[in-house]
Amino acid sequence: MTKPYFEQFSHRQAPIYAPLGSCRRWVWNFLAGATIAAGAAYLHWRWTASLNSDAFVFSVCVATAESLFFLGTSLFYFDIWDEGDTPFGAVWDDNPWRTPQSTTTTVDIFVTTYDEPLDVVGPSLEAAAAVYVPDGVRVRVCLLDDGDRAGMALEADRRGISYFARQTNEGFKAGNLRHALLRTSGDFVVICDADTRLLPSFLQNTMGYFRDPNVAWVQTPHWFYDLPEGESWHRWVTRQSPRWIRACPRTARWCSRVIARVLTWMSGKNRVGRDPFLSDPSVFFDVIQRRRNRNGASFCCGAASIHRREAVFDAALRDKTQSVSKAAAKSRLNTQACLSAHPLQPYRFHVSEDLYTSILIHADQAARWTSVYHPQVEARMLSPWCMTAWAAQRLKYAGGTFDIAIWDNPLFRKGLNWRQKLHYGATFWSYLSILWAPVLLLAPVVSLATGWAPVSAFSVEFFQRFLPAVVLGELAMVAACKGHAIGAGRVMAVVALPVQLRALYCVLRRQTPQFAPTPKLPNAGGTPNMRHVWPHVTLLGVMGGAAVLGVWQTAQHVPGYSASLLWVNLFWLGVNMSFVVRAVQMARWRPPAHLSQDHTTVSQQSTTEVQHVAHSYSN
Template sequence: MPALGQRRWREGARRVVPPIAIAYVAAYLVWRAGWSLNPDAPVLSALLWGAEAFGAAMLASFWWMVRRPVFPQAPPAPPGLSVDIFVPTYDEDAEVLEATLAGCAAVQYPHRTYVLDDGRRPWLAELCQAYGAEYLTRADTRYAKAGNLNAALARTSGEFILVLDADMVPRPEILERTLGFFAADERLAIIQLPQEFYNRNSVQHDPRHPEWHEQSLFFHVIQPGKNASNSAFWCGSPAVLRRRALEDVGGVAVETVTEDLHTSVRLHARGWKTLYVDEPLAFGVAPQTYVAYAVQRYRWARGTWQLYLGKESPLWIRGLTPAQRLSYLASFLVYLEPLQKLALVSLPPAIVLTGQLPILAPVGLFVPLWLAYVALTVAAVAVLSRGWFRLFPMELYSFLRMIAFLRAMLAVAVPRPPRFRVTPKRVERGLESQERRAMVWHVAVVGGLTGALGYSVAAFLTGDARLSPAAYALVSFWGAYDAAILTAAVAHVVRRRYSRTSYRFRVRLPIVLVCGALRWQGEVLDLSLHGARIRVAGEPPPTAGCGALLALPRQRVTVVVAREAFRRRVAGGTELGVAFAPPQGDMRRALIEFLFVRAPLLEAVQPRAA
């Protein structure tokens, strides 16, 4: 089908399929409530109907949010604007910060870079000096990141502020691609950019499709959809903020641990505008491990609950439009999702233990109607997702974050002073045992489902008449599906190995190994600051102590091979894994700039046309 025809077909599907799905789901729920609930199992019936109704609410809110996405085109940036770059940090490693500082130094639009160090580390002051950045610290760490940003606001003067997390490396053109929006609209407070990551082997990336990660749908579909109702919100980093707007709302909000979302609500309530620009202009470090992932998701969930139950909740704060309130409500629903998942995974064991099915209608009638409910819901979400829909990975991550979200609910229900925990960036060898311990609750749920499945099969084979054979088959399928997803989620975590402490970028670069008087031509297949995988013609001698001349796009860099990690014969030559002696000076800086500023764009996901 020609490209124009495909585009028209997709647009037609987006207009037709979701309304049909929503209408069917509404009718299905009415039928379920009026004619199919089992009065002898009121609790189980309510749980199942509630879970189905929540799915319908998620579908309707998703359709409303993303039905008219806005993908703005960047106007030229006017010259002469004063810009500060803020890099708040607490305990990140030197290598992480050096990459970010290299990126800041390469930003083309005139600016001043400030590193805001709540860790008060002398070595970081020296690193800032080497990269032309200014070093700021404060006497305490009150209010964590929000307090750090507010302290820097009081000591700087740039009209606009680019906020970067300590691991978020900007592209050189980041300011030139964003400042023009502010010149075009004096009421624009924030430009939020997508969070893309260079470590595409993280726990939140799909191993089969590493261009997709757990937040892809949010950043490439939901946030552009929020542009239509002026409800796109600040996600911390990377983002450009107007100082005057921040000052108008008293600075960055400090009352919750999701200061970015909270500040967005205050800005919208004061009539300021926000805009999401779907262009990858910075690359950071995604949570590499499940433990780091759970820490981050817990903080997001707890802060969101704090905000939505507080006096400045977007559900009732004065100043928001009805469309903005609805958009914020739609975003909040994801933090209720673990209750739905908990109900769905609890029902199969509950049914086989009680012998009560929460459905009064015949199984032969219920199943096709339920399958249509599921199929239409999936079809509607798929066409609305503009190519970013992944059913199995989305289900997997929904279960993975379930425990963290439930812990956040418990923390809000039993209040304790929140402690801001920075998402761990450090990856160390031997993390596998810690990861396995963190999955204990997921394993327990799998065990419960497996036990229920086994009991159901045994009851069916022994002629237990509490449930009909069709009901046993339904419960078995249901439990098996949930168990399969959860097992896949557990396997996704426990199969991971952490043999490297830094990410290897997939690149193709010429290399020359110089071993005394011998020179071996080859190609770099992947590269980090600490080592590389190389393919060379023939079979070179042991390479420890040899020089390696890397032909980067802008210059040649020489490093020294400290040791070989592996060597294997391949067609036409030899493949080597080598570790480098730590590069120093200009060589180190050139390698860092290539790896973290230039190389991520080679694998970047470009925004898709609407």
């Protein structure tokens, strides 16, 4: 039997995320303030002195998009202004939740699954059973199989763990969790996805936070330990070389070295194929989530989190009571009928049940529940390894976030303080940027195709006001992100545009976002699936055509065209195209041959998973 592909990465050690140093914090805060000041000055000049009257509508559209992005930058700077890690307390000393009747604290570890193969679920169960148990704590491992599979039941029985299955999939993952919660009694609940492999230190390093009786949950970072490291440019060039060159080893080696050096210089990277789907979540967890903790606004991300059962049910009961009261008053039905129509939802039945439930608990003023973000990795997980998996994952993220932002926005919910609202608002604003991002993405295309300039002139004054804001912003991000790669987020914002626009369209039509699980297999999707990137290919064609047209029109001295308009827009067009082309590279990426072999236990699952997710993405 062939080992699962991810076993070849088991030797990798989890990263250690250091806190933001005082010197770096000072530099970051200074640069952030300078960026805001330079950006505000630029926009004031932009609106008062630079609008192009010859292309007024186009100029106003671009200036509006720039202003909206500036507002998003300001929200983001507030989001990550400073760290505020929660002090940690030992779990086994003077536990405040112990009572004379029960001196043992119980913890249920839930491993949720739907159609993931045993090759994926098995290591998660093994890791859960191997977690170090602190003194005075009793652990129960539970397999929550929403696929109701006989094989999983037998595996649970073989391992001596509890097994829960349902006849229906109401509420999907949230419903699966509720089904198990109503049949267990642990004081605390650990949530794991099918691929979540807890580290032995998980309980030891998280339960101490619950010494504070108001802590409702503790979230830990997601670490994708299977991210492809890629290969050196030299090796990649050697593989791509034609046979007639490889027939001459000395010539092949010399050519490969020269081309590899050129590609390294052009790309700024010494390897190709590293993290092909831009899945590394370090910036989100170590920068954004960690710094939201200072205001108690780090939301739950589902897997690798631990929850106080009392808090989960307390918030659910309050939410149910409010929903029943509103429904009874609106429909004039009796209370019993409303109770039946609104089932208890410890985790809200939603594609983003973790984010939704976080909002409900944070907004519960009566209970004063708080959350904690633990900054160090305590679990390992699997990343998407095909375009179909990536598209399904991004569709769910965007659909769930848009659904909450549009139909139950926490900014209008009582209970959240203004700081928490700004943090949640920053999340929603980043997704809503898909409404104005296309304006800046297509602005060079419009300029090169029509000769319209978004500013009155690309003069020295323009660059004197524009460049300081851009340069200071880049330096601020470098200082803020502690060495994490910052370019991937910008590329992802462009690459994910079609998926996010589709998610917004579905939400506006009141179509429930799909809950299809994300396949995480090397062979998922089969051959390169270009249907996910046809908008990107089309856009690249339009951009290339605009570049050719702009050069031709400038060479012909067509009125409206100038050398400055041509070169400025060609530069930004090249930058934008480098982002868009990344989507095509993602779709064409294939795992290394030694990792893409069919595995005995996963090959039969792969086709079903991919078809299910592809259907949810395309319909």
